[in-house]
Amino acid sequence: QVQLVDSGGGLVQAGGSLRLSCVASGRAFSNSVMGWFRQAPGKEREFVAAISRNGGITRYADSVKGRFTISRDNDKNMVYLQMNSLKPEDTAVYYCAAQRSFSGSYTGKFAYDYWGQGTQVTVSS
Numbered sequence: 001q002v003q004l005v006d007s008g009g010g011l012v013q014a015g016g017s018l019r020l021s022c023v024a025s026g027r028a029f030s031n032s033v034m035g036w037f038r039q040a041p042g043k044e045r046e047f048v049a050a051i052s053r054n055g056g057i058t059r060y061a062d063s064v065k066g067r068f069t070i071s072r073d074n075d076k077n078m079v080y081l082q083m084n085s086l087k088p089e090d091t092a093v094y095y096c097a098a099q100r101s102f103s104g105s106y107t108g109k110f111a112y113d114y115w116g117q118g119t120q121v122t123v124s125s
């Protein structure tokens with residue numbers, strides 16, 4: 001079992017930056033592929049970014065590529081999402097997620113077994 005607690009959301013103006021954090025407890029964190037997803041009101045939860053177990057592979061949604069950076073610190077059981085040049089369309093609840101074992105997919109939400117409680121990000125225009 002893995003417990004995830006994500007934080008760092010808030011209200012920011014367009015063009016601003018935020019850094020989301022997720023701390024994991026439970027089974028060996030370094031064995032888990034980690035991802036960030038987001039869900040805006042009335043929309044499906046969508047993939048944002050993912051990182052492999054050792055951090056050597058990252059994947060991003062086209063909508064955030066070049067603006068967001070995912071990273072992890074296995075010594076601290078932490079995963080981060082640095083979000084720059086934020087846009088109003090980035091407004092959503094952001095969720096940290098972990099895979100029990102690598103499914104072969106970084107981007108599919110059904111590949112992830114554990115979820116954080118979510119943190120709200122609001123970008124004003």
